[in-house]
Amino acid sequence: MSMTVFQAMNGATFAALLFIVASGFTLIFGLMRIVNLAHGALYLMGGYFGLVVAHRTDSFTLALAAAALAVAAIGFGTYTLLLRFVGGNVLRQVLLTLGLALVLDDLALVIWGGDAFTVPIPEALRGPVQVGSLVYPKYRLFLLLFSVAVFIGLALLLRHTRLGALIRAGVDDAEMVDAMGIDIQRVFVYTFMLGAALAGIGGVLGGAFLTLYPTADSDILVFSLAVVIIGGRGSLAGTAIGSLFVGMLATFGQVWFPELAYFVIFGPMALLLAFRPLGLFGRTA
């Protein structure tokens, strides 16, 4: 029994990371229809930026902030310098981000080499803690809380700010927002930066327990894809549930069907795409 609880905790904490990364992904996908295949590369870049800052300043908080800002800046550049030139053509945008992912990934290899790095975390978060009969890593519990905070923060942003309102309206019908005389391009830029920043934060958080290594970007990207496909694009609650679903599948899948480790994640994703392409919680446009 306690074993199941333990594994459920593992699934939930892994889901927490997936949520942070995938929420950025789904915002961009929901509003702009861009499947940003460079999202994993942004995650990796964020992780490396965080690593550098954490080593220099010994501060995990600064590492998170720096990664968020730096990756948001990359997001800004990506959107205004690259994606806008192929504006309106979804497929070209997707393929362009694929090219960008290749470039960023190789760039990271040149700059940081291929060793596996871990973002150092504060002493207070290291090691395990005893909760009842359960011994569990403090950091993973912190991650769980952090993701809840991100969820609340994003929900407030979407509910109570003008940008949030525009994003919500844009997800439903971008054309209508545009027709109302609102500069939707600005909304797009902000959203892209926000999504990128979330990937960057995810990179630091993930880099602290999953390490940063040359193919970490594609590993996290396929998980995010699965989350967003299952949860439905542009839906925050859907992403949360999708993350939990994928996190649990990944954990219990490895325990129960070690041979089918990949099938348990991509099988449901493929079936959903085929029969309910908008995901479990996606709204029709």
Next chain:
Amino acid sequence: MNRRKFLSSASAVVAANAVTAVGPFVRPASAQGGPIRIGLLAPLTGVVAAGGKEMVEGFNLYWDQHGKKVAGREIEIIVEDDASNPDTALQKARRLVEQRNVNMLIGDLLANTGLAVAEYVKGNGVPYFIPIIAADDLTQRKRIPNVIRIAGYSASQMPRPLADYAYHKKGYRKVVTISQDYTFGYEQCGGFCQTFSENGGQVLHQFWQPLNTADFSPYLAQIQSLKPDVVYAMETGADANRFIQQYANFGLKGKIPMLGCMNLTDQSVIRTLGAECDGIVSSAQFCEGSTAPATEKFVAEYEKAFNKLPSLYGFSMYSGAMWLDAGMKAVNGNVEDRPKFLAAIRKVVLNDSPLGRPVRLDDYGNPIYDVYIREVKRRPDGKYWNVPLETVPNVSQFGKYDPETYLKQASYSRTFQGIKKS
């Protein structure tokens, strides 16, 4: 004509043809006196790019120290990136042999890239040296005359002394193994489990996880609930890094001792780690914290050149270069006479290797070593490194078994681990 015969004659024809088709290119006009070209294959991109970089560094360090000249002939090193991908490795090997006219190939890191290249040179006879590729059968059941494991080791060779140490010296009786799910893992775990169980130990469970497992928590939970005396971990690269770290974070470190393959605590893994890796015990021919003067000298030179402690990859390729040097000198630079060159390589006794002890090949083309049981310890400057606990002399790839009898046993696989039921 049965199927197999047909196939082997087919490949012989391929081989003969490959040689004639590219013949004029393989032997440059100025066969003697022209440069000796060495094709170095290393993963410079992809998942094991860090190791690949160190392979090139170690190989070049030797030639930089000793001059790129053997018996009056220049040494020309042509590096190609195998991208950690067997298809690319195969393509690059073809390119080195057929377009760049190299006299020999050396390198590759991942077993699948090495096996792909070995299959290719089987057809054309180009000498191929594998200081890193540890796949057992390349020097056991599927030997290829022109593929020689200079300065390398075979996967199941090293864990056997460790299993003896675990059972006899530490008194462990119940082990759980966790390993990456591929041949390198099957062979290392097989070597460990066969010896451990023949000693009387019990293998409670074996976990095989996919390569690049991000989150080890599902396995850690199960390991804990199995309550073993000890864990044997077969992890390389980033997986090793994560496993060690998550093991500590889940509070298993200090509760269940950890043993590992040499890659688990190689410098390429532990140089970015902290106290989590302290105290892990593994076995290897090389130990960067050894006090043997030759090792100390090599480690100091390597640290000076690259500002880091040498990993298995840097060390093995350095020794490999030394081995090639000795072999080429023995034939007076005439590497074009392949049978003679290969015979000379097989006869080399490496006296001045960084190990400080003579190294030679067994009759099957795999080196015999004195194996260190080594433990990760903190150096005064804060870096972690492996220091020797004890030495097991003259360990061959067959351990205490008779080679011919051993070769009748099946190759280690996920389903065959040589475990003796007690």
Next chain:
Amino acid sequence: MRPPLSMREPLEEVGDALADDALTRTPPRVMSSRARLIVAIACVALLVAVPFVVPGYKTSLVIETLIFATLAMSIDLLAGYAGRVSLGHGAIFGIATYVVLYHVTTGGGSPWVAMLLGVAAATVAAVVFALLAIRTSGVYFLLLTLALGMIVWGMCLRWTSVTGGENGLRGTVAPAWLAAQPVFYFFILIATSLMTWLMWRFAHSPFGLTLQGIRESESRMRTLGYNVPLHLFIGFTVSGFFAGLAGTLYAFFNSFVSPSTVALAQSVEGLLMVIVGGVGTLFGGLVGAAVIIALENLVSFYTERWPMVLGFMFIVTMIFAPEGLLGFARTLLARRGAEHRS
């Protein structure tokens, strides 16, 4: 710089919206039939001369180019003619390679039977992919084929007893009489030429034209009474059949297969070949394959940064020449022709 928003249609129209894009629009044909004949003869003459002019390694590069060109063209059948961009064709291609190697090396069977089995397996995989994928279009089609490809990759990686896992399968497949390089070269040249001709016929058959109609507007074709899903299903299956054929040839050429053959990177490279050459041009696949394989070889003389070069190629093509090299050339020719006439 504001993109016209009318391009962003509701989801079910994404496929239609894509059809309006340069990426999946067939450029106008501009060459006279005589000019085309001359170009064709020149190409054939060049290809026939290859093993005599540049024997050895360079010929093997051309063999590789021909095989991957076939894969690229099979992707183009779907992308260019049905408006469905697939990231799963590398997996279909690789399934055939696996089956051939398994049948010959592990099973000890004949290479020709292996070839039949390989194509059959790839076609079956394509049928399964198609059944799931025909309901989707645009980005969702891309993602679904990606997910299906990942499943195949995962299976090849983990089903060790059959696929050899990470190490893959090795062994000589091609029969002895194909061993000499010039013979093998002409075998591949004839096989791929035949496949190219068949694909061309397929693309320009009434069926192919219907597919193009679906690409332009699914709803219109539906109104006209066409069975859209059935057409897409058949289109996908035929495309997978050709990808499988290319995969069997790859087994003959490479004598080796591993999970990297079915990995996403394989699909991505195939797709890039189509895009560089020109989507919807069919022969663009050959141009793209030649450019990328030649470039890869050239670049590795100077730098290990091939992934970066590949990435830049993606970006630059998408921004500046989304119609690809062949499309670009056609547009250029069309412009010159227009000037000439005026």
